[in-house]
Amino acid sequence: MKLLLPFTLILMLWGTACSEHIHDENCQSHDGYHVHTALMGGELIPVDEHGCGYNLELLIDESDRLSIYILDAHAEGFVRISQATLEVSIKENNQSTVLTLDAVADSATGETVGDTSHFRTPDSIQVARPFSGHVKSLVIGSHEYNQTKISYPGIGK
Numbered sequence: 463m464k465l466l467l468p469f470t471l472i473l474m475l476w477g478t479a480c481s482e483h484i485h486d487e488n489c490q491s492h493d494g495y496h497v498h499t500a501l502m503g504g505e506l507i508p509v510d511e512h513g514c515g516y517n518l519e520l521l522i523d524e525s526d527r528l529s530i531y532i533l534d535a536h537a538e539g540f541v542r543i544s545q546a547t548l549e550v551s552i553k554e555n556n557q558s559t560v561l562t563l564d565a566v567a568d569s570a571t572g573e574t575v576g577d578t579s580h581f582r583t584p585d586s587i588q589v590a591r592p593f594s595g596h597v598k599s600l601v602i603g604s605h606e607y608n609q610t611k612i613s614y615p616g617i618g619k
């Protein structure tokens with residue numbers, strides 16, 4: 463517990479700083495409390511402060527492949543990025559497994575590798591659920607997010 467305390471404190475301080483943050487015109491924070499709904503029925507992970515950042519949606523398909531979709535500030539639409547891959551590091555039994563998700567092209571939406579909101583592992587993932595880890599590097603527009611924490615619950619769908 464001793465080790466956890468400083469981290470908790472940092473989180474509390476960060477939370478306080480966050481609530482005092484004055485939104486600029488790029489941050490469209492909705493009035494009042496609302497809940498985001500996953501567009502694809504997966505698990506939503508917020509990136510950055512609510513209303514200012516983005517969301518990731520994690521989904522494991524029937525072939526056990528892990529997909530990540532990039533969504534906008536309130537998880538209402540897809541956001542295309544130019545990365546060709548996303549690297550996800552997953553912690554399991556004190557060991558890290560790195561998964562590489564490839565950009566997915568979709569003729570239905572016009573998304574292409576280099577301009578897509580969808581990333582997916584080429585094969586089934588051999589990772590027990592629930593799991594947690596982080597996305598190593600995520601570049602969305604002019605924003606760069608490193609070590610974005612992710613988690614996935616349950617035993618899959």
Ligand SMILES: [Zn+2]
Nearest residue numbers: 492513535536
């Ligand atoms: Zn919202």
